[in-house]
Amino acid sequence: MPYYIGDVIKDEKxxxxxxxxxxxxxxxDVRIDARVEEVDSRAGAVRLADGTxxxxxxxVLGTGTTPLMPGIPGEDREGVFTLKKLDDAVxxxxxxxxxxxxxxxxxxxGFIGMEMAEALRNLGIETSILHRGELxxxxxxxxxxxxxxxxxxxxxVEFVTGTETKAVAEGKSHGLSLATNxxxxxxxxxxxxxxxxxxxxxxxxxxxxxxxxxxxxxNFSQMTPREGVYAVGDCAESFHRVSGRWVNIPLGDIAxxxxxxxxxxxxxxxxxxxxxxxxxxFKVFDLEAAATGLDEREAALAGFHPASALIWGNAIxxxxxxxxxxxxxxxxxxxxxxLLGAQAVGRVGAVSRxxxxxxxxxxxxxxxxxGWLDLAYAPPVGPAWDPIHVAAQTLQRKL
Amino acid sequence: MPYYIGDVIKDEKxxxxxxxxxxxxxxxDVRIDARVEEVDSRAGAVRLADGTxxxxxxxVLGTGTTPLMPGIPGEDREGVFTLKKLDDAVxxxxxxxxxxxxxxxxxxxGFIGMEMAEALRNLGIETSILHRGELxxxxxxxxxxxxxxxxxxxxxVEFVTGTETKAVAEGKSHGLSLATNxxxxxxxxxxxxxxxxxxxxxxxxxxxxxxxxxxxxxNFSQMTPREGVYAVGDCAESFHRVSGRWVNIPLGDIAxxxxxxxxxxxxxxxxxxxxxxxxxxFKVFDLEAAATGLDEREAALAGFHPASALIWGNAIxxxxxxxxxxxxxxxxxxxxxxLLGAQAVGRVGAVSRxxxxxxxxxxxxxxxxxGWLDLAYAPPVGPAWDPIHVAAQTLQRKL
Numbered sequence: 048m049p050y051y052i053g054d055v056i057k058d059e060k061x062x063x064x065x066x067x068x069x070x071x072x073x074x075x076d077v078r079i080d081a082r083v084e085e086v087d088s089r090a091g092a093v094r095l096a097d098g099t100x101x102x103x104x105x106x107v108l109g110t111g112t113t114p115l116m117p118g119i120p121g122e123d124r125e126g127v128f129t130l131k132k133l134d135d136a137v138x139x140x141x142x143x144x145x146x147x148x149x150x151x152x153x154x155x156x157g158f159i160g161m162e163m164a165e166a167l168r169n170l171g172i173e174t175s176i177l178h179r180g181e182l183x184x185x186x187x188x189x190x191x192x193x194x195x196x197x198x199x200x201x202x203x204v205e206f207v208t209g210t211e212t213k214a215v216a217e218g219k220s221h222g223l224s225l226a227t228n229x230x231x232x233x234x235x236x237x238x239x240x241x242x243x244x245x246x247x248x249x250x251x252x253x254x255x256x257x258x259x260x261x262x263x264x265x266n267f268s269q270m271t272p273r274e275g276v277y278a279v280g281d282c283a284e285s286f287h288r289v290s291g292r293w294v295n296i297p298l299g300d301i302a303x304x305x306x307x308x309x310x311x312x313x314x315x316x317x318x319x320x321x322x323x324x325x326x327x328x329f330k331v332f333d334l335e336a337a338a339t340g341l342d343e344r345e346a347a348l349a350g351f352h353p354a355s356a357l358i359w360g361n362a363i364x365x366x367x368x369x370x371x372x373x374x375x376x377x378x379x380x381x382x383x384x385x386l387l388g389a390q391a392v393g394r395v396g397a398v399s400r401x402x403x404x405x406x407x408x409x410x411x412x413x414x415x416x417x418g419w420l421d422l423a424y425a426p427p428v429g430p431a432w433d434p435i436h437v438a439a440q441t442l443q444r445k446l
Numbered sequence: 447m448p449y450y451i452g453d454v455i456k457d458e459k460x461x462x463x464x465x466x467x468x469x470x471x472x473x474x475d476v477r478i479d480a481r482v483e484e485v486d487s488r489a490g491a492v493r494l495a496d497g498t499x500x501x502x503x504x505x506v507l508g509t510g511t512t513p514l515m516p517g518i519p520g521e522d523r524e525g526v527f528t529l530k531k532l533d534d535a536v537x538x539x540x541x542x543x544x545x546x547x548x549x550x551x552x553x554x555x556g557f558i559g560m561e562m563a564e565a566l567r568n569l570g571i572e573t574s575i576l577h578r579g580e581l582x583x584x585x586x587x588x589x590x591x592x593x594x595x596x597x598x599x600x601x602x603v604e605f606v607t608g609t610e611t612k613a614v615a616e617g618k619s620h621g622l623s624l625a626t627n628x629x630x631x632x633x634x635x636x637x638x639x640x641x642x643x644x645x646x647x648x649x650x651x652x653x654x655x656x657x658x659x660x661x662x663x664x665n666f667s668q669m670t671p672r673e674g675v676y677a678v679g680d681c682a683e684s685f686h687r688v689s690g691r692w693v694n695i696p697l698g699d700i701a702x703x704x705x706x707x708x709x710x711x712x713x714x715x716x717x718x719x720x721x722x723x724x725x726x727x728f729k730v731f732d733l734e735a736a737a738t739g740l741d742e743r744e745a746a747l748a749g750f751h752p753a754s755a756l757i758w759g760n761a762i763x764x765x766x767x768x769x770x771x772x773x774x775x776x777x778x779x780x781x782x783x784x785l786l787g788a789q790a791v792g793r794v795g796a797v798s799r800x801x802x803x804x805x806x807x808x809x810x811x812x813x814x815x816x817g818w819l820d821l822a823y824a825p826p827v828g829p830a831w832d833p834i835h836v837a838a839q840t841l842q843r844k845l
Contacts, residue, residue: 158824288820300823300830321818328822337822398827399798403805405820410809419720421687421804423727423736424699425557428797431699 086253088273105313108250108263108271108278109306112243112297117154121215126223127237130159139236148172148235150221154212155240156183161195161331163238164204168332175205175234177212177227184329186338188376190357191392198334245282245295258284262295267319269309277313279305286322289340289387289408290349298327324408325388328398337401340388340408343378352381356442360434362396364426375400375434377414377442384413384446386439400435414443485652487672504712507649507662507670507677508705511642511696516553520614525622526636529558538635547571547634549620553611554639555582560594560730562637563603567731574604574633576611576626583728585737587775589756590791597733644681644694657683659694666718668708676712678704685721688739688786688807689748697726723807724787727797736800739787739807742777751780755841759833761795763825774799774833776813776841783812783845785838799834813842 070077082096092102114129116122126146128139142148151167153160156178167174176183176199182192183199183206199206211228218224221233245262247255255271255278256264263271263278267286270277280302284293301323311318328337346353357376364370373393379386389404391397407417418439424431469476481495491501513528515521525545527538541547550566552559555577566573575582575598581591582598582605598605612625620632644661646654654670654677655663662670662677666685669676679701683692700722710717727736745752756775763769772792778785788803790796806816817838823830 298823300821300832303830304818321815323820326820326822328824328827330824330826335827337827339820339822398822398824399801402798402802402821405822406802406805406809406811409815409819410805410811412805412809416720416808419703420808421722421725421738422699422801423725423738423797423804424697425727425729425797427729428727428734428736431702433699 083249086249088253088276104275106276107309107313108276108282109280109302110246110249110282112281113246114239115242115244116239117212117241119212119214122239124215124217124223126235127215127239129239130163131243139238142236143170143172146222146235150234151175151236151238152177152225152232152234153238153240154210154225155242156180156206157240157242158184158327158329159240160238161199161329163240164199165202165330165332167236168202168204172236173205174203175207175232177207177210177225177232179210181208184336186327186342187336187390187392188357191336191374191376191390194374194392195331195334195336198332202332243281243297245297247282250278250282258293258295260284260293260295264293265305267308267321268312269305269320270312277309279309285320288322288324288411290345292349294323294325296323296325296327324405326401326405328401333394334392335395335397336390336392337398338388338390339401339405340386341378342388342390346378346380346387351385351387353378353387354381354442354445355379356438356445358434358438358441360437361430362393362434363428364430367426371395373397373400373434375438377404377417377438379414379442379446381446384415384443386412386414386417389438391434396429396434400433403435414439414446418443482648485648487652487675503674505675506708506712507675507681508679508701509645509648509681511680512645513638514641514643515638516611516640518611518613521638523614523616523622525634526614526638528638529562530642538637541635542569542571545621545634549633550574550635550637551576551624551631551633552637552639553609553624554641555579555605556639556641557583557726557728558639559637560598560728562639563598564601564729564731566635567601567603571635572602572604574606574631576606576609576624576631578609580607583735585726585741586735586789586791587756590735590773590775590789593773593791594730594733594735597731601731642680642696644696646681649677649681657692657694659683659692661694663692664704666707666720667711668704668719669711676708678708684719687721687723687810689744691748693722693724695722695724695726723804725800725804727800732793733791734794734796735789735791736797737787737789738800738804739785740777741787741789745777745779745786750784750786752777752786753780753841753844754778755837755844757833757837757840759836760829761792761833762827763829766825770794772796772799772833774837776803776816776837778813778841778845780845783814783842785811785813785816788837790833795828795833799832802834813838813845817842 083093084096085094092100094100114131150173153176156176164174183195213226216224218233221235224231224233247257250263258264262284265278265283269279281297287294308318308320326339343353355378359372359374362371362373371394373396376390378388391400422433482492483495484493491499493499513530549572552575555575563573582594610627615623617623617632620634623630623632646656649662657663661683664677664682668678680696686693707717707719725738742752754777758771758773761770761772770793772795775789777787790799821832
């Protein structure tokens with residue numbers, strides 16, 4: 048009987064608590080809250096925290112990521128959270144129910160910071176984002192960062208730049224007090240959202256090689272260099288089709304695909320994971336932001352000669368009443384004209400454009416192709432010359 | 447001084463009436479309402495309806511399409527319209543202002559029929575679509591046709607199937623009466639929207655070769671077989687990259703691109719129109735419909751061995767409150783696994799998917815590529831396994 052060892056948490060509706068039972072019917076032994084302490088890969092067995100030893104023929108590591116913490120005194124206080132697992136969400140929701148929560152602090156301005164700012168504001172909670180840098184989500188061009196910042200401001204999210212956190216202590220008017228280089232700030236809830244790193248503790252202990260990314264090295268079948276040991280999801284590397292390098296981009300869709308590839312190979316059917324192009328997106332209030340491929344820095348590191356163009360166009364035809372602005376940036380290689388990456392921001396249509404450009408990156412298209420792509424034109428869904436065309440032609444003139 | 451001869455109409459705001467003047471400042475002689483009666487290509491001159499003869503070195507034909515009429519008695523009555531030119535829209539709007547318009551009939555169920563049904567319903571006018579066939583927009587799979595039909599019904603548009611029109615006469619309770627095989631129907635306005643054909647009258651008279659489509663044959667520089675004579679837009683053919691044939695798809699974005707290619711070549715800069723993949727879309731009330739590439743019939747005609755799969759998925763993650771269903775159909779070749787076409791219908795996300803798949807068609811991707819495309823995943827903008835992935839993998843299993 049294959050084992051599935053996870054830390055899946057029983058949620059309020061006991062939906063997930065039923066999972067082990069459901070799986071057992073199909074011959075799979077799912078154990079929740081079962082921490083693996085050690086893998087003895089010579090003997091082919093895992094040792095659980097309760098001392099149980101489970102033998103295996105095939106082992107799949109899906110250990111995910113560990114949220115980073117600032118490493119400051121008091122960061123383990125009650126009311127200070129990270130948001131990585133379902134368990135974390137359940138605990139945050141419990142806190143919001145149990146403590147009158149009027150004010151929240153978010154440390155960090157990545158995807159989690161953006162999404163949680165929206166969620167907390169929608170509950171009417173006064174919310175501040177404390178950020179090391181000057182603009183949110185630094186994967187996007189500063190011009191787009193400013194648009195995202197404005198969206199936060201419109202929704203009364205305070206954004207504090209150049210912030211270093213020092214310590215968490217008990218508050219006076221609120222439950223907690225966060226000491227920073229700008230002084231003390233009080234809040235009822237603090238979310239640490241400063242990033243994640245691949246959880247490769249078991250892999251390291253087994254002597255499996257990690258990449259420069261700190262994630263577990265795998266091949267196109269998701270197998271590690273050790274026969275019969277696979278790694279999938281946020282703890283594993285993926286082949287980036289644009290940079291030609293192995294990267295770690297912890298996203299749910301990539302994890303899903305890798306899991307499928309490992310499963311098929313383990314089951315005796317040949318399947319290969321053909322890699323990624325770095326497509327990603329988030330929504331914050333009424334704004335979509337999406338990106339794909341490489342930014343200029345990554346492109347230069349990969350040995351390309353990046354040039355870029357950033358344009359503002361119409362998400363739908365300019366003559367339509369609900370027309371909204373769409374910002375689109377393209378990055379291409381001066382030497383070959385190859386598209387290398389794209390970023391977009393807008394109320395509608397940003398993800399749509401980035402997905403089309405992700406297909407273009409997948410195929411290795413040049414700007415010449417991108418500038419002529421045949422897209423489904425109709426005034427309510429796009430302009431005759433789509434921002435994709437305009438951006439590609441603008442950048443082509445710069446090369 | 448280059449000439450620009452069009453039939454652009456002065457609209458209410460006199461915006462377009464200023465066009466000739468604006469162009470003259472830049473050295474271009476634009477003449478509106480200037481009908482070209484004949485082209486003498488040996489002498490290199492066009493003869494206008496008013497007798498003027500204008501010499502040319504280079505001639506661009508942009509004669510567009512002519513709307514088809516059913517060819518029934520009374521179809522030229524006041525209150526019976528086609529919708530092709532700005533002039534037509536201005537005349538329809540004038541009719542709506544001048545005559546108390548309570549009821550409208552639309553003959554035909556293509557893009558124009560759909561869009562005008564929405565426009566007329568939004569004005570509170572009782573609207574019926576009379577259609578020869580059983581379902582609207584027959585480019586889409588019947589399953590999607592039914593969804594579109596339901597959208598029309600929700601918005602109180604009557605849809606009458608298997609209709610043959612016989613004659614238009616004066617009405618009793620409304621201004622007009624349309625005789626059909628189902629009996630007489632009265633209305634204050636009748637829109638004939640039964641299709642268009644390329645307007646190749648001048649081209650034929652010049653002895654230029656037309657394709658099987660009835661549109662003017664051009665090369666990749668938009669030049670006809672006659673040196674110095676170009677054709678662009680709805681009157682010209684385009685190279686279809688999937689079927690490898692020259693087709694006539696009268697759409698504004700294609701016309702725009704072809705105009706640019708002709709202009710650059712005439713101006714002495716080399717530019718090539720790389721063709722189309724047949725991307726198209728329309729919106730009707732709250733529904734998006736989009737399609738690209740070939741349908742099964744076209745694929746078989748082109749010598750492919752089509753197989754198809756139609757799936758219903760989520761436009762955004764199933765866990766999101768505003769989740770809506772998205773229908774996606776893919777067509778691929780059994781022999782090569784190559785993607786050949788796609789169709790989609792949904793409240794959101796249909797055009798987005800079709801544009802991504804249009805990029806895939808442009809690049810000649812197989813289903814294997816499409817099934818792994820890296821798309822920008824986030825729950826508010828798409829599921830982890832996008833309908834694109836699900837449809838591609840479903841179809842792959844059928845091949």
